[in-house]
Amino acid sequence: MEPPWRCLSTGLAAAVALSSLVMLSGCGRDEIKVYKVAKESPDAMAAAHAAHGRGQMPPGHPDISAATPKIQYALPSGWEERPASAMRSASFSIPGKDGQAADVSVIPLPTTGQEVELVNMWRAQMQLPSVGESEAANLAQAATIGGETGRLFEMASEGPILDDKLHGRMLVAVLTRGATSWFFKMAGEDSQVTEQKPAFVEFLKSVSFEAPTPATPATTASSATAAATGGSDGKPAWTVPEGWQEIPGGQFLVAKFVVTGEGNARAEINVSMSSGDGGGLVPNVNRWRAQLGLSQVPGAEISSSVKKVQAGGNELSYVELSGTDLNTGRPALVLGAMVPRPGQTWFYKIAGDRQLVEAERAKFTTFAETVRY
Amino acid sequence: MLDRLIKIFTSLRLTIVLLSLGMILVFWGTLAQVTLGLYKAQNDFFRSFFVFWSPEGSDWQIPIFPGGYLIGGLLLINLLAAHTRYYRPSKKKIGIVFIHFGVVLLLVGQLLTDFLSVESTLHLREGETKNYSEASRSFELAVVDVTDRDLEKQVAISHRRLSKQDEIKHPELPFTLKATTFFANSELKQREEPGFQPVKGVKGIGEGVWMRELPHETMMDRRDVPTAVVEISGPEGSPQSYLASAHIARPQSFQYGDRTYEISMRPVRYYKPFSMHLLEFTHDRYPGTQIPKNFSSRVILNRPETGEKREVLIYMNNPLRYWGETYYQSSFDTDDQGSYLQVVRNPSWLTPYFSCVLVSIGLTIQFLMHLVPFLKRRLAT
Structure with missing residues (x-):
């Protein structure tokens, strides 16, 4: 007879080992991964965008894409609007006979310049042979799309392709507008598409394009000259002090200036604007403190250190913080000003070498107090 | 006892x-x-x-x-x-x-x-090349530095990490990220509707969008679609927020300092040291019917580090076993010009x-x- 503890210990050891495995495998699922990868080629991206039939959304899930550019149009009678999707800016269904329905889609894609491949893709869907580049170009008719001239392709199957009983027909109108090509496609049963062609042509004429929401507001390319007077590109009017040089600040800043002094001394002036209260005084000051290697302090302490100044009809809240430049290890000074405006808050901050910021203090306060919103 | x-x-x-x-x-x-x-x-x-x-x-x-x-x-x-x-x-x-x-x-x-x-999916259109597969049901927040011409640096944060809604710092990022709102499953609308809340204080394409949280999906053919409002803050300027949602297919870009970044909520990616290029997808049907007889993907497997470059035919019941993974022919696009390969990494297979x-x-x-x-x-x- 084996000692009883041995039986149990074997079983328990196995259980513990398995539990550890379970826990180990559970770890790491929280992780942050970093990849350095080669950029996808534009061709590969276009191919990915051209994917259809199975999008990213689960079947039946109502999906939208605010990234998809929008259009306005007059809806022809008999057409039923369908929800837009990640690929489609607009989508319609036209009920026909015997349960058939023609499908109309409006899809914007990055312009690739490879139209022949697209024409052959549509021809393949109609079970037609591929054509060469010149022949593909000859197949195009001129069409008016939203007041501009586009190209219209019409393809009809030679045999029955719909349920092996009905002929198919496809109309595709293409309009290239800058980096985006718009594809207006109607596909369905031959006679129905032929019947709906005049409505499709009228629909194309009625289209107007909405300006897309810029994904990257252009704030980086403003030149020093333009900023010297201010008041353009949505910026308030200001006078840039002598010695300050404007540099690209990125999307998060309205403007960025740099000033240099003796011995590589450098200070940066950031101007930014946030909607509402911009997160409030305390979190912002604590954020600035962290940038100087200072610890977080309670709100009451920050509020008591704020100096308020009335200027140009605005109330400026000044903060002064002394610490260390975390990059250079040199003594650093930050002067910050918050200016609440209706519905928004403006932030002015000069940060850098302590002596240089001291020297620029008067220019900075004059600058912040003389901005005309 | x-x-x-x-x-x-x-x-x-x-x-x-x-x-x-x-x-x-x-x-x-x-x-x-x-x-x-x-x-x-x-x-x-x-x-x-x-x-x-x-x-x-x-x-x-x-x-x-x-x-x-x-x-x-x-x-x-x-x-x-x-x-x-x-x-x-x-x-x-x-x-x-x-x-x-x-x-x-x-x-x-x-x-x-x-x-x-680990199971994932590799979707390829004919002529497309990829060196990653994607999870079917889990998502990640990707912040990609796209400044350089040839290379991009991607920082991928799991949606589980994001759902904690705390500050996320990483040595590869000059700013801090925080999900101020996180819905594990969500629905977006472009207009006001009952039950939806407006997406507030965001830049980019989230402006004017309405969102609401949905309960977890349990059905096999549906999945959770996460949405988050992500705040980006750092030494440069005041914090900015972006709407990152798996509903939004395209990344949004922003400038930070002198670098350009793209932010998106995407299916979790599994990168590989090799790429797959789909030459051709073939879908044979039994004559006179729509019943699939066979479907196959002819791909080029390219692994630059070893100089390996060869053509592989993947078809039903004939998967490719490579790099500890198995690539099964699982599905295809309705226009027969794209293929779905199921990628299974199972160390104990x-x-x-x-x-x-x-x-x-x-x-x-x-x-x-x-x-x-x-x-x-x-x-x-």
Whole structure:
């Protein structure tokens, strides 16, 4: 007879080992991964965008894409609007006979310049042979799309392709507008598409394009000259002090200036604007403190250190913080000003070498107090 | 007391009870897939210690039946304990050892598969090249530095990490990220509708969008679509927020300092040291019908670091096994110009084969050990 503890210990050891495995495998699922990868080629991206039939959304899930550019149009009678999707800016269904329905889609894609491949893709869907580049170009008719001239392709199957009983027909109108090509496609049963062609042509004429929401507001390319007077590109009017040089600040800043002094001394002036209260005084000051290697302090302490100044009809809240430049290890000074405006808050901050910021203090306060919103 | 416990854990009766419970669980769990869907049924019945029941209208979770982990775990303990208790080294029992070890390997291997295997999907259009596959159901927040011409640096934050809604700092990012809103499953609208809240204070394409949280999806053909409002803050300027949602297919870009970044919520990616290029997808049907006969993907496998570049044909029942992964032909685009490959990484994929071999050897030995003396006796008489 084996000692009883041995039986149990074997079983328990196995259980513990398995539990550890379970826990180990559970770890790491929280992780942050970093990849350095080669950029996808534009061709590969276009191919990915051209994917259809199975999008990213689960079947039946109502999906939208605010990234998809929008259009306005007059809806022809008999057409039923369908929800837009990640690929489609607009989508319609036209009920026909015997349960058939023609499908109309409006899809914007990055312009690739490879139209022949697209024409052959549509021809393949109609079970037609591929054509060469010149022949593909000859197949195009001129069409008016939203007041501009586009190209219209019409393809009809030679045999029955719909349920092996009905002929198919496809109309595709293409309009290239800058980096985006718009594809207006109607596909369905031959006679129905032929019947709906005049409505499709009228629909194309009625289209107007909405300006897309810029994904990257252009704030980086403003030149020093333009900023010297201010008041353009949505910026308030200001006078840039002598010695300050404007540099690209990125999307998060309205403007960025740099000033240099003796011995590589450098200070940066950031101007930014946030909607509402911009997160409030305390979190912002604590954020600035962290940038100087200072610890977080309670709100009451920050509020008591704020100096308020009335200027140009605005109330400026000044903060002064002394610490260390975390990059250079040199003594650093930050002067910050918050200016609440209706519905928004403006932030002015000069940060850098302590002596240089001291020297620029008067220019900075004059600058912040003389901005005309 | 200890003796009694040992008796229970080493008893054949426990084995029978557990196997019976296992059969009931499999039957019940299979039926439950009709209403719960495959994934929820698997999680509720087989990947759990107990099957829970909630009275209608309450949040209570009452355990009503042992789950797969409990039954499997107890079976394993029962088998190991009984074997240790009763086994005496003897030539006559060599077959039993093989059988028991095979069954233990099967149980452990299944658990390893459960926890270590990773399934993903590689979708390729004809002419497209990819060096990553994507998870079907889990998402990540990708912040990609796209400034350089040829290379991009991607920082991918799992949606589980994002859902904690705390500050996320990483040495590769000059700013801090924080999800101020996080919906594990969501719906977006471009206009105001009852139950939806406006996305406030964001830049980019989230402006004018309305969102709402949805309960978790449980059906097999649906999945959660997460949405988050992500705040980006750092030394440069005041914090800015972006709407990152798996509903939004395209990344949004922003400038930070002199770098350009793109932010998006995307399916979790699994990068590989090689790429796959789809040359052609073929879909054969039985003549005169729409019934698929065969579908296959002709791909080029390219691994620059080893100089390997070869053409591979992947078709039904003929997967590609490479780099510890198996690529199965699983689906295709409706226009027959794109292919879906299911990618399975299962480090313990060989364990069922080994366990079956071990059990077969054990059964054969046991059979022969009885057959040979029997035949000898027959011949002797």
